[in-house]
Amino acid sequence: MKSVSTGIAALAFAALAAQADAKNLVVNGNFEQGNQGFSSEYTPVDEICAEQEYIVGADPSLVNCYGDWASFGDHTTGSGLMLILNGALSPGAVLWSQTIPVQAGTNYMLKYFGATVVKSDFANAPTIQAYFNGTAVGKPLVLPVTYDGRWHGGKARWNSGSATSVTITLVDTDTAGAGNDFAIDDIKLMARP
Ligand SMILES: [Ca+2]
Numbered sequence: 001m002k003s004v005s006t007g008i009a010a011l012a013f014a015a016l017a018a019q020a021d022a023k024n025l026v027v028n029g030n031f032e033q034g035n036q037g038f039s040s041e042y043t044p045v046d047e048i049c050a051e052q053e054y055i056v057g058a059d060p061s062l063v064n065c066y067g068d069w070a071s072f073g074d075h076t077t078g079s080g081l082m083l084i085l086n087g088a089l090s091p092g093a094v095l096w097s098q099t100i101p102v103q104a105g106t107n108y109m110l111k112y113f114g115a116t117v118v119k120s121d122f123a124n125a126p127t128i129q130a131y132f133n134g135t136a137v138g139k140p141l142v143l144p145v146t147y148d149g150r151w152h153g154g155k156a157r158w159n160s161g162s163a164t165s166v167t168i169t170l171v172d173t174d175t176a177g178a179g180n181d182f183a184i185d186d187i188k189l190m191a192r193p
């Protein structure tokens with residue numbers, strides 16, 4: 001009996017360890033390493049004054065020309081860095097992309113957080129869609145038209161099939177210029193049991 005219960009305990013421990021081990025496969029998904037580890041068709045700038053520009057920064061209110069963006073902290077710790085963007089006018093412009101090795105025949109979960117940064121109501125909602133190897137996966141994350149004081153979670157479930165590599169891209173499918181300004185943080189891709 002003793003050896004059986006010990007064996008069960010060992011199995012339970014191994015399962016817990018595997019769960020804790022489900023590590024984030026995205027490099028610099030929390031943006032704490034600054035502007036590196038990802039690709040973007042947006043232009044990196046020192047101050048955001050136009051559409052399709054971005055900054056990895058700590059406070060949206062400090063990085064734009066308009067004086068109309070909210071002051072708030074990142075999702076990771078409240079005092080770290082986030083990706084801050086002015087939504088593109090051209091459809092399909094990739095705001096963030098990363099290519100990640102994966103195992104074939106495995107379920108994965110993508111999670112990320114977004115927040116609207118603009119304070120004035122232009123009635124244009126940033127709408128974030130994830131693509132896996134070019135295919136839209138999961139529902140888009142529709143952010144509020146104005147900053148509402150919190151971060152909103154987006155997710156997408158994906159099975160790798162025969163793929164051993166995945167290029168994940170995030171696109172804002174709203175191409176409005178007025179408003180449509182937002183931030184992204186804590187992008188995670190994890191294997192699911
Ligand atoms: Ca962060």
Ligand SMILES: [Ca+2]
Pocket residue numbers: 051086087176177178179180181
């Ligand atoms: Ca805008």
